[in-house]
Amino acid sequence: MSALLSVENIEVVYQRAIVAVHDLSFSVKAGQIVVLLGTNGAGKTTTLRAISGFLGLDDARVSKGVISFNGAKIENLPPYETARRGISLVPERDKVFPNLTVAENLLAPVAHNISRSGRSRREDVVYGFFPRLAELRKRVGGLLSGGERQMLALGCALVCHPLLLLIDELSLGLAPIVLEELMQQVVRIRNEFGITIVIVEQNAVASLAVADYGYVLENGRVVLEGSAEQLRSTGGVRESYLGRGVSGERRSYLEIKRNSQQDRSYD
Amino acid sequence: MLPPPCGLAATSRKSALVNSAPLQRTLLLQLVVNMLVLASIYALIACGYVLIYRVSRVMNLAQGELMMLGAYLLLTTASVFHKNAELAIGAAVVLSTCCGILVYIFLMRKMTGESVLAAVLATIALGILLRGLMILIWSAQQQYPGQSLGLTSTAIALPGGARVSTFAAALIVINALTYASLFVFLRFGRWGLRMRAAGQNPLLAAQRGIKLHAIYALAWALSTMTGSLAGMLIALDSGLTANMAVLGLKAFPAALVGGLDSLLGTLIGAAIVAAAEILSIQYVDPLLSDVMPFLVLLAMLIVRPWGLFGTREDLDRV
Amino acid sequence: MYNATSQSPRCLPGEQLQTGGWLHHHWKYVATALIGIGLIAFPFIGSPFTLDLASQVFLASIGSLSLMLLTGFAGQISIGHAGLIAAGAYVVGIMSREWQAPFWLTLPMAAVSGGLLGMIFGLPSLRLRGLYLAVSTLALHFIVIYAGGEYESWRGYATGIMIDSPKIGGMEISSGLAWYFILLTAALITLVLCSNLLRSRTGRAWGAIRTRETVAEALGIHVAKFKLWAFVISSSITAVGGALFAYNRNFVSVEAFSLYLSIQYVAMIIIGGMGSLLGAILGAMFVILFPYAIEGAIGLLPHAERYVNAIYAMNYAAFGLVTIAFLLYEPRGLVGIWRRLQAGVALRRPEPKSLTSARQ
Numbered sequence: 001m002s003a004l005l006s007v008e009n010i011e012v013v014y015q016r017a018i019v020a021v022h023d024l025s026f027s028v029k030a031g032q033i034v035v036l037l038g039t040n041g042a043g044k045t046t047t048l049r050a051i052s053g054f055l056g057l058d059d060a061r062v063s064k065g066v067i068s069f070n071g072a073k074i075e076n077l078p079p080y081e082t083a084r085r086g087i088s089l090v091p092e093r094d095k096v097f098p099n100l101t102v103a104e105n106l107l108a109p110v111a112h113n114i115s116r117s118g119r120s121r122r123e124d125v126v127y128g129f130f131p132r133l134a135e136l137r138k139r140v141g142g143l144l145s146g147g148e149r150q151m152l153a154l155g156c157a158l159v160c161h162p163l164l165l166l167i168d169e170l171s172l173g174l175a176p177i178v179l180e181e182l183m184q185q186v187v188r189i190r191n192e193f194g195i196t197i198v199i200v201e202q203n204a205v206a207s208l209a210v211a212d213y214g215y216v217l218e219n220g221r222v223v224l225e226g227s228a229e230q231l232r233s234t235g236g237v238r239e240s241y242l243g244r245g246v247s248g249e250r251r252s253y254l255e256i257k258r259n260s261q262q263d264r265s266y267d
Numbered sequence: 268m269l270p271p272p273c274g275l276a277a278t279s280r281k282s283a284l285v286n287s288a289p290l291q292r293t294l295l296l297q298l299v300v301n302m303l304v305l306a307s308i309y310a311l312i313a314c315g316y317v318l319i320y321r322v323s324r325v326m327n328l329a330q331g332e333l334m335m336l337g338a339y340l341l342l343t344t345a346s347v348f349h350k351n352a353e354l355a356i357g358a359a360v361v362l363s364t365c366c367g368i369l370v371y372i373f374l375m376r377k378m379t380g381e382s383v384l385a386a387v388l389a390t391i392a393l394g395i396l397l398r399g400l401m402i403l404i405w406s407a408q409q410q411y412p413g414q415s416l417g418l419t420s421t422a423i424a425l426p427g428g429a430r431v432s433t434f435a436a437a438l439i440v441i442n443a444l445t446y447a448s449l450f451v452f453l454r455f456g457r458w459g460l461r462m463r464a465a466g467q468n469p470l471l472a473a474q475r476g477i478k479l480h481a482i483y484a485l486a487w488a489l490s491t492m493t494g495s496l497a498g499m500l501i502a503l504d505s506g507l508t509a510n511m512a513v514l515g516l517k518a519f520p521a522a523l524v525g526g527l528d529s530l531l532g533t534l535i536g537a538a539i540v541a542a543a544e545i546l547s548i549q550y551v552d553p554l555l556s557d558v559m560p561f562l563v564l565l566a567m568l569i570v571r572p573w574g575l576f577g578t579r580e581d582l583d584r585v
Numbered sequence: 586m587y588n589a590t591s592q593s594p595r596c597l598p599g600e601q602l603q604t605g606g607w608l609h610h611h612w613k614y615v616a617t618a619l620i621g622i623g624l625i626a627f628p629f630i631g632s633p634f635t636l637d638l639a640s641q642v643f644l645a646s647i648g649s650l651s652l653m654l655l656t657g658f659a660g661q662i663s664i665g666h667a668g669l670i671a672a673g674a675y676v677v678g679i680m681s682r683e684w685q686a687p688f689w690l691t692l693p694m695a696a697v698s699g700g701l702l703g704m705i706f707g708l709p710s711l712r713l714r715g716l717y718l719a720v721s722t723l724a725l726h727f728i729v730i731y732a733g734g735e736y737e738s739w740r741g742y743a744t745g746i747m748i749d750s751p752k753i754g755g756m757e758i759s760s761g762l763a764w765y766f767i768l769l770t771a772a773l774i775t776l777v778l779c780s781n782l783l784r785s786r787t788g789r790a791w792g793a794i795r796t797r798e799t800v801a802e803a804l805g806i807h808v809a810k811f812k813l814w815a816f817v818i819s820s821s822i823t824a825v826g827g828a829l830f831a832y833n834r835n836f837v838s839v840e841a842f843s844l845y846l847s848i849q850y851v852a853m854i855i856i857g858g859m860g861s862l863l864g865a866i867l868g869a870m871f872v873i874l875f876p877y878a879i880e881g882a883i884g885l886l887p888h889a890e891r892y893v894n895a896i897y898a899m900n901y902a903a904f905g906l907v908t909i910a911f912l913l914y915e916p917r918g919l920v921g922i923w924r925r926l927q928a929g930v931a932l933r934r935p936e937p938k939s940l941t942s943a944r945q
Contacts, residue, residue: 055470055479083476091474097467100460107457108464110476160476326716328664377913384662387716388855389912391664395848396905402898516723516844523720554738558731561724568709568721 003027003068004196005051005164010065010075012043012050012220020046021220023065028164028213033190033197035207035228038217044200045092047217048166051198052089053079070163084112086163092172095153098142102133105141105152111160119159126155129185147178154182158189164196165189171203179203183210208232293428300425302538302545304435307442309560310537311497312518314449314530315490321466321528322486325375325386329394330494331515333370336397337363337495338412338502338511339405345415352416359499360492367491371484379483398512407509412502420504434504441500445493449530462486466528517557520564526577535575539563628765636761638873643768644833645869647775647826649853651819653865654779657854658788659815660795665706665722667846668729669820671839672698673827675733678746678837688751692828699824702729703817711812718816726844734839745838748831764833771829772866775822779862782818791815795860845901852908858918867919875907876900 005028012021021043028034036044046060051067054060055078062075074082079089096105106126111119127134130151136144144152150170157165167186171179187210190197201207208214214231216224224234312334319327327333341359348355374393378386413419413434420432453459465472465482473479498511521540525532544559573579628636648666655661673695680686680694706725710717737745750759758767782788790811793801802808831837849872857868879900915921 052474055473078479079470079473080476080478083474089474091471094468094471097464097471099467100464104460108460108472108475108477110461110478112476156475324715326719328719374909374913381916383716384656384660385912385916387662387719388851389909391848391851392855392905392908392912394905395845395901396909399898399900399902399905403895403902407898519720519723554731554735558727561727564720565706565709565724565728568717568724572709572713572717 002029004030004070005198006066006068007047007051008066008068010047010050010067011063012046012060013063014060016059019220020060021050024217024220024222025065026215026222026225028196028198030163030196031190031194032212033187033199033210035211035214036198036200036217037202037204037207037214037231039202041219042217043220044217045168046220048089048168048198048200050075051082052087052166053077053082055079080110083110083160083162086113086161087166088157088160088162088164089166090150090153090157090168090170092168096141096144096149096156099140101138101140102144102152103137105156106159109156109160114161118161122159122161126158129158129188130155146173147175147182150174150182154185154189158193158195162195164198167197167199169200169202171201171206176206179206183207186210204231289428296425296427296429298545298549300429300431302541303439304431305545306521306538306541307439308497308501308514309518309521309541310534311438311442311445312494312515313522313525313533313537314445315494316519316522317525317527317530317533318449318486318490318493320522322462322482323379323386323466323469324383325390326519326527327390327487327490328387328516329370329390329397330490330518331512332394332397332401333363333367333491334494334498334515335401335507335509335511336366336498337491338498338507339401339410340366340495341499341502342405342410342412342415342507345412349415349417352418355416356499360496363495364488364492367487368484370491371487375483375487376480379479394512398509402509410502410507412499412507413504416503418503432504434500438497438500438504441496445496446530446534449489453530458482458485513557517560520560520567522574523564524567524574526574528578529574529576532574532576624769628762633761636765638877640761640765640768640833642870642873643765643772644826644830645850645853645873646772646866647829648823648850649857649865649869650772650775650779650862651822651826652850653854653857653859653862654782654791654822655815655819656851657859657861657864658783658795659791659812661711661812661816662716662719662851663722663816663819664719664844664847664851665725665729666823666850667842667844668722668726669699669702669823670827670830670846671729671733671842672702673824673829674831674837674842675729675736675746676824677828677831678748679736681748682740682746688832692825695824695828696821699827700817700821702824703820704813707813707816707820711816712809718812722847726842726847730839730842733837733842737839745836745840748835748837750835751832758832759835768829768833771826775826776862776866778822783862787811787814849904852904854918855908856911856918858920859916861918861920863923864918864920867923871919872904875904879903 007027008025010021010024011019013019024043024047026034026036036047038044049060050062051069051074053074054076065075066073067075069082069085069087072085074085074087097108100108106123111122114122132148133151133155136148141149141152154167170182170186174182183206186197186199189195199207199211208228208231211228213227214225215222216231224231226234312330315330315333316327319325337359340362341355344355344358344362345352348358370393374389375386378389420434422430422432423436424430451459453463461472461477462482462485464475465477465479469479472482494515501507501511501514517540518537521537522533523536524539525534525536540560540563543563544556547555547559567574627639631639648670652663652666655663676695676698677688677691680691686694702725706721707718710721737743740746750757752758758764783791790801793804794808794811834841853868853872854865855868856871857866858864880896883896883899911918917924
């Protein structure tokens with residue numbers, strides 16, 4: 001099975017001066033759930049935005065490397081172009097239109113390759129997935145709670161019937177129960193629609209529980225990759241992201257950081 | 268300068284001589300009518316400012332010249348279709364809308380990605396360019412497109428003794444219709460929804476598949492269409508001079524008073540500015556007419572800069 | 586990544602250290618000296634017409650330098666320059682006609698009135714982000730013009746206010762030569778003033794505000810205060826320019842101050858190159874000389890007489906077109922072109938191209 005999405009040696013530069021991502025490569029097979037792990041500033045959000053497309057607001061561009069999707073090169077295409085080709089991004093901030101109602105938020109996205117009736121059926125599916133949204137149809141986006149907003153953002157991304165769904169920091173600002181529920185919905189989305197999913201997360205526990213494969217990013221580079229089980233049991237990942245030592249005891253952050261440079265392999 | 272709407276001069280002379288109740292009532296009614304007409308002019312021009320500002324945060328300072336372009340295009344279509352007024356006006360509207368789209372494609376589109384400052388500077392330069400071109404193509408003389416079409420401005424008598432010219436009445440009606448259609452379009456239309464979305468968050472809109480360039484072009488098209496409609500009606504009513512573009516600038520305070528991204532606000536703002544102008548002409552000093560809208564603007568900036576209904580936050584990137 | 590500050594060209598390994606010689610390293614000083622000599626010698630070799638033209642360029646430079654301070658460095662747009670020039674001119678007109686005030690009273694008063702107007706129209710609009718100052722200066726223009734017109738009709742000056750030439754030690758200053766040197770000096774003073782301002786703390790704050798207002802705010806720069814300060818200083822300088830304009834013309838009238846004048850100043854800084862004092866001067870030169878070039882070009886066309894009436898319209902159109910061309914294709918203006926030429930001759934490194942990243 002060849003990769004649906006293939007990122008090869010990309011370099012992303014902001015304002016022509018700040019290199020946010022250096023020489024990053026990873027690939028995603030169709031139907032997989034892949035997670036990109038890393039702390040703040042590791043370049044995860046930038047990577048997702050590079051795939052989805054920049055709008056020139058931050059003067060950002062992919063200055064080196066290639067991003068291939070479904071056989072075509074998509075680096076430096078604007079977001080509405082990548083959306084047309086079947087990539088949907090659920091952003092980290094500003095996920096919904098604050099002054100539009102839930103129903104309007106779901107109406108706004110432009111769906112390609114689907115008829116009007118197909119589109120409204122898809123909306124019903126979204127309401128089926130997230131019944132809470134059906135109750136909030138008339139509520140304005142800015143007045144939704146964090147979890148409701150996340151649901152709406154996922155729904156808006158789904159309405160376009162994408163081939164690839166990119167989710168940035170699903171866990172931010174969510175209570176653990178809500179997060180778990182949403183993660184289950186994410187798996188359900190993959191299972192029922194066959195949509196390939198790339199998640200960017202700081203919360204390794206929740207994401208590794210649902211992912212098939214994962215990459216660990218640090219300072220804009222991939223430092224570790226492997227299947228979800230491998231990553232869950234790797235010393236380095238366990239310590240840095242799960243807070244558990246080799247024999248399961250809790251370790252302090254300082255200790256881990258001091259030793260983290262050494263553990264960059266499977267043990 | 269736009270001559271005072273029909274009937275004002277005569278009525279004010281009369282009231283100076285005889286100060287009786289029915290004449291006072293007539294005067295007041297006439298003032299109200301004049302305010303309605305002027306408000307409609309300002310509102311129709313100003314909705315152009317709002318449409319473009321709302322989606323792209325750009326102040327289109329060439330709106331006055333674009334309005335004038337509509338009137339001049341009517342001059343040409345009038346000489347081509349001189350037997351058929353509807354066709355002439357319709358053709359002129361279509362032509363000016365196309366011009367608006369062309370302006371977007373060839374100039375403003377290239378300014379996206381630059382700062383709003385650069386885009387506004389571009390509209391200023393565009394205004395000057397258009398003004399020069401219009402004078403070169405059509406000459407600076409006063410023109411009367413109504414004559415070519417055989418349409419004259421007659422006075423309609425209203426109950427209570429006030430009077431309004433046919434084209435001024437048409438202006439009021441068309442303004443109301445325009446705003447009604449815009450409200451419906453933005454609220455219920457799918458592309459109106461997308462325009463609102465793009466105005467709130469262009470990046471998110473793009474990520475949802477909305478083509479921003481199409482939205483901006485649509486905004487420019489609608490804006491030029493409404494502005495040129497206003498220009499045509501004014502030209503039919505009282506003639507077309509090369510100085511008509513200053514009306515475009517006078518309409519800007521209406522948009523600001525109401526809130527640069529609110530259509531409803533602009534309607535109310537136009538009413539306020541028009542009322543201030545008409546009342547100051549009548550009771551203070553006729554020379555104040557050109558400056559009154561800007562005094563209102565200054566007052567609004569001091570008291571509530573984002574206007575009556577505008578959103579408070581302000582970004583400065585296109 | 587990009588290192589935009591240039592020093593003398595680096596040597597390739599193996600080359601002699603003395604490449605280019607003394608001239609190559611000191612061309613800036615040589616050029617300045619040559620320009621200085623040229624400026625002083627110019628009145629004696631040029632005709633009275635070119636003398637007046639040069640004087641106009643100096644006068645315009647005062648306005649364009651002040652606008653460059655505001656727009657090019659503090660990032661605010663103003664379309665009220667004509668209003669400020671008018672204000673300075675009217676101060677001179679009113680004070681000299683009503684009270685026979687001498688120039689050493691009227692000029693400072695003009696500066697003060699400019700500053701006051703800057704305060705009145707700057708304060709409400711500069712509290713906010715966004716281009717509210719543009720709107721405010723639009724109001725400034727119309728209000729000042731109205732006030733000037735009212736004064737003229739109140740006093741019964743049908744065509745305008747006549748002003749006597751300023752007198753120094755009993756000697757009247759009205760010759761073209763005298764005005765040439767006065768305006769040259771005024772322009773130089775303005776240039777030095779602006780240059781010093783930019784190097785000061787205020788100037789650096791303006792630079793930060795122009796690049797990223799949010800970042801400047803986060804850095805603790807009181808953005809509103811500095812923006813207002815920029816507008817007040819700019820308005821003050823512009824009003825003094827207006828005062829000199831009034832003395833130069835011996836005449837003040839409302840008709841001289843149209844919005845087109847404001848737009849010309851905006852064009853000067855666009856064409857000259859935003860963010861550069863040299864750009865302000867180059868822009869002033871271009872805009873002042875441009876109509877004459879157009880006239881000359883029209884004269885070359887067959888049946889030139891037919892176009893005589895359309896000259897001012899041609900000016901408008903050509904002007905708008907040139908400004909748009911610069912905005913689209915050469916956002917760094919004439920200075921940008923100059924720098925690229927220099928890069929071609931290996932005197933400087935090329936710099937990134939964007940209107941908002943323009944720096945000195």
